[in-house]
Amino acid sequence: MADKKRIVVLGSSGSIGQQTLDVVQKHADKLEVVGLAVNSRVDILEEQARRFKVPHLAVGAKNMIALTQLPEADIVVNACVGAAGLRASYETLKAGKVLALANKESLVVGGDLLMKLATPDTLLPIDSEHGAIYQCLLGESMNEVRCLWLTASGGPFRGKTLDDLRDITPEAALAHPTWTMGAKISIDSSTLMNKGLEMIEAHHLFAMPYDKIHVVIQPQSAIHSMVEFSDGSVKAHLGTTDMRIPIQFALSYPERWDSPVEPLDFRTLGSLDFAAPDLETFRCLYLARVAGEVGGTLPCVMNAANEMAVAAFLARETTYLGIAECVEAVMEQHRAQTVESLVQLEEVDAWARKTALQVLQTKLR
Secondary structure, three states: OOOOEEEEEEOOOOHHHHHHHHHHHHOOOOEEEEEEEEOOOHHHHHHHHHHHOOOEEEEOHHHHHHHHHOOOOOEEEEOOOOOOHHHHHHHHHHOOOEEEEOOHHHHHHHHHHHOOOOOOOOEEEOOHHHHHHHHHHOOOOHHHEEEEEEEEOOOOOOOOOOHHHOOOOHHHHHOOOOOOOOHHHHHHHHHOHHHHHHHHHHHHHOOOOHHHEEEEEOOOOOEEEEEEEOOOOEEEEEOOOOOHHHHHHHHHOOOOOOOOOOOOOHHHHOOOOOEOOOOOOOHHHHHHHHHHHHOOOHHHHHHHHHHHHHHHHHOOOOOHHHHHHHHHHHHHOOOOOOOOOHHHHHHHHHHHHHHHHHHHHHHHO
């Protein structure tokens, strides 16, 4: 038996972090946890540390950076929520370790920096969509790729109009039809900002221009994404809607281990439906594409403003449609610069958050 892969889990108290530990428990003969980090949930951290006999623990964004440098760690699972995960991703790759990435903001904000440090074997996406594309591209030539199809469930408000969304409550927006996720990602999924972030991620991960990245609504969430090739062939990745599958692939690569969940039964799946996204109603998707196409520091601004607006919505301090309005207002006040360093991005992030707060407070008056 080969040596176990030794992993660090950043954000172990969240949805992805806990599902990562489910995979570890199933494959305890192949995986060992050597480090865990949380932002604040010390109670969960202590329970996990006892259960998995973890020697290295950290609380808070600054302290978790030390875990990325552990000499015994082979893989760092970055399951942090928000822009705080960027520095951890950067330090992981700089240390020459494998980064299993679930933190969308790392690539959205700092993709220009991270991809200079990454290789296809050292940066493995945990997203179901990017994990799907990654697997569809195995053995293929990138020169023969016509486009990438990112699938979206459409969230809980698929088919709704702007008028339908004016009085949406946080509770309604958190009720995702097919995935179980944390609050921030659930809101992003409902506004389709999540898909916008994934579009920017795909641009960086697969060096794909935006005019070759398409979003398609696939309500059953059975197709996790597709790659279309120059000869008209399309590869689709299908499977059960459970994040433990892409998590496990990132940890097992280049091998495949026994499934952590029940496989998809195509005899009971029923139909597969497709539709174009409504960019007028779900303006966050449009704004994310604009930010990606402009590039530079604008995605950082867009992401920070969105984090502030989502937090305000969850606290009932702005409306559901106010999320996109806030993001757009902050983006309009920024002149994009070339990305040069983490320090620069942290300064831009801080400016965007301050500006977003001003926009949100103005709307409250």
